[in-house]
Amino acid sequence: MYCPYLRAALTQPGLIVTFPLEKRFTHNCKKLTKHTTQFMLARTTQLLYGLLLFPIFGMAQNVTISGNIKDAANGEDLIGAIVTVKGQPSKGAATNSYGFYSLTLPAGEYTLLYQYVGYNTKEQSLTLQRDTILNLSLNAASKDLDEVVVRTERADKNISSTQMSVFKLDPKSIESVPVLFGEKDIIKTLQLTPGVKAAGEGNAGFYVRGGATDQNLILLDEAPVYNASHMLGFFSVFNSDALKDVTLYKGAMPAEYGGRGSSVMDVKMRDGNNKRLSASGGIGLIASRLTVEGPIVKDKGSFIISGRRTYADLFLKLSNEPRLNKSKLYFYDLNMKANYQITKKDRLFLSGYFGRDVFGFSNIFGFDWGNATATLRWNHIISNKIFSNTSVIYSNYNYRIKLGFDNEDITIKSAIEDWNLKQDFTFTPNPNNNIKFGLNIIHHTFKPGSIRVGENSNFNDQDLTGRKALEGALYIQNDMRISDRLGVQYGLRYSAFNFMGGATVYTFDKDGNKTSSKTYSDWESITYYGGWEPRIAAKYELTKTSSVKASYNRNYQYMHLLSNATTSSPTDLWVPSSNNVKPQIVDQISAGYFRNFKDNMFELSVEAYYKTLQNQIDYRNGADLVFNEEVEGELVYGKGRAYGVEVLLRKQTGRLTGWVSYTLSRSLKQFDDINNGSEFPARQDRIHDLAIVAMYDLNKKLKISANWIYYTGSAVTFPSGKYELNGMQVPYYTERNGYRMPAYHRLDLGLTWVTRKTERTERSWNFSLYNAYGRQNAYTINFRQNEDNPQQTEAVRVALFTWVPSITYNFKF
């Protein structure tokens, strides 16, 4: 009965009919319906493919080879391992975050190359006639110097990948980089790369391409970490022993990521050894670490538990003074992960992180804070071309202050809590396209503060109004190879944020005075924001060893961190976008030149970027950000821009490894309410930034390393006059951030001595010296009255770390 319609449809101009339709029409309409339906489906698919800019491929029979690539020694998934057809390097695929790859090729005979940096390449010859599953393990390349390192081909990802503005770090590769207190730290190491700046001496906070510290999306197994630092920011929450892989995107973020303006730091935890039970750890001056891992069922599932704890307070326990030995001062981290292969196509992962800082002085004062995250993931291979990952993620950050004095017993609490559902698909239709799409819904609960007091207290119980919000996103992206030389990665993300009740919200006049208030009931929408986030990047290979790349990305940020200190503080407050606070919008364009030398031994990249930032937040003078119901009245809004050039020369193989990083950049802000509306340098505006990181294998047992860092001092506000008030000398300030701190530089040295090394066991000593030539770098410069002669005013430089030695003993068995 549909025949006339079909006929009409099929004879439309533009639809080329490739088989003798008319004949079939006359014969059997039923049969025709079947055929045309098939045809229509094929056509629709083709159209859809065309829409997605797919190259139309021939009708030759294609088969798909897929599987997992693992480390042969411990069964860890290898992320970003490459599978290519020998002799046809343009035909290839890379493993995703779970070690899964999918490569579709015309049926035939092939030799496939399986490659991963630092691992021996494996060749596999096979005849592909039907869809095939091939799981493989790669052996780490031996580091012994007397052995010949076999590597048939080197990774040229720097050149061939469309992704730019990215820095990937394997925690193993930085083991010998000298660090403060001997605590190796991925964030501190990333701070030595172009475009990434430490928020202060020894600080785990960082600025990426002129953005603020809260514009970094820090993910630990997909769970956002809200406060990534311990102990006033001198340590990050990441215990390197538990980590597999860290990728920092400074620009050209793939559409699967969103929620922060300036960067994505994607940290993946290790899965644990699925071959045998093993333990490793280290004993250092500040902290000790222990990791235990092993199979749940050999080759099917594994677990890892990794802990770290500082023990400065154990020395306090030795004190005879009862108030001191009852005091506490420590932090700890606990990472746990388990995975299990349920069926050939299904795998479950459960990972968690729990870390806390605890500080207490007798029972007079207690302060503790920390993050907790949990991720439950289900990997499912829908077909050999479609990979699905479903995650349920929980994230919590909170702090608690307890005060006890004069019969008072006061507890102050604050928390932020997320529940997050994420569904991601990877679809690899052919070697030239890798499509990712998915969605994400987060429920945020903000509990800015509550105070509870004991009976007969001289204080009142109090609660700040809570905040709730739903954040959602949909995305699709394709990483596509157009020709051997040209590749494009394009994607689109739609994000939305619904700020909702139950909450009381306020409006403010331009001076920050409250003008009205309104109370909303639970789930009632207060303010809705949403926006499209286009992401596009392109690569063109000039030669086999050089390429040019360019990208544009837009990022929306709906959550903002309020902080009244330059360094991170546990009481910094996350607030949602609301009727007063608009989402931050960051647009970035970047372009770069990439060149490898000497058979990929040296990688050079030069990138330039320009970035605009809308709806930036700053504070009114003397803003009260702590326990303030009307905190939004303390905020002022403006815009920013940042631009710069980054140069990175990296050497990843040989006895000498390391990199030289140089950044020339500016970061500027403009607020109507600050600096009379004129543009001023942001605090993170440091014009020159240079880091040299070098590691050298002296012999099998000894490895030396050194860092040298130099950067222009931060932009700061210093007084340009003074006056007397109430008998005090008061500095008089003119322009915001009109001065510079002195230039910062230091040298760190390290030595690793391997005392024993076999296939399974390892013992080593690590010695490091931070700030080896003892430069007194200014942490702050304070302006104050002279203590003896209050009429006289002076500038006082505070320097923190002048040569800090440390020693760590590491073991593995």
Add this chain to the structure above:
Amino acid sequence: MRKHILLAPVAALLFASCEKVINVDLNDAAPQYVVEGEVYSGNDTVKVHVAKTTDYYGFAPQQQINDAVVLLTDDQGNNTTIPFTGNGQYQLPGFNGVPGRRYFLKVTVAGQEFNATSVMPQMVGIDSVSRIFKEADFRKEGYEVAANFTDPAGTKNFYRVVYTINDTLQNQPKDLYLLNDKYNDGKLVKADLFRRFEPGDKIAFELRGMDEAVFDFFTSLNEMLNNQNGPAPANPNSNITGGALGYFGAFTRSIKSTQIP
């Protein structure tokens, strides 16, 4: 919550920092007018000081302004000129400040006019000054001294505690002692000095009540002087219009003292 003070011991325990007086090259800003005006409750002296800013490292005495016209009015229509008494000071003794009244200050100098207004809050008096002996802990043993007063319920109140020790006024930046009733509206407030005293010490407390704008000036002044780790220091929030630095406040004043036996 003064979190930086709370966290300071952590930092001190872990890291011995190194302080040094250095020479920082600073610009010399064009001098700016500074007005400091105070009216007190009861029979007291109105004090106004007019001066200009100097270079930060300048040793020359501050430039005092001796030719200003200073006018104090209130919301009842009273009108008083405050006479010049020398060295940038304008003072009128025996002035009766009335709680609840709004006061206006107008300073005219070299064709420029600076205006400010401040409401004198209701009087809150010190109920008592207490002293308690404490054993040594991380501080040496001695007496803890506090001024006790009752915060009126249902209104926002803002206070500054000014104190003298053995008749010496404590007026360094670290002595700025500001309180509001954010956490303890309507409660008994115990304003203690975070230090210990010995027998013979004489401590006098003065509790000053003020309006929100003046309190805002002092909290931003305190933030600027005592928390230079803030994002960017800035001049305190003045309640004076016309471009002068400083403040004009109408304060209530209650004084009580004690001597450790």
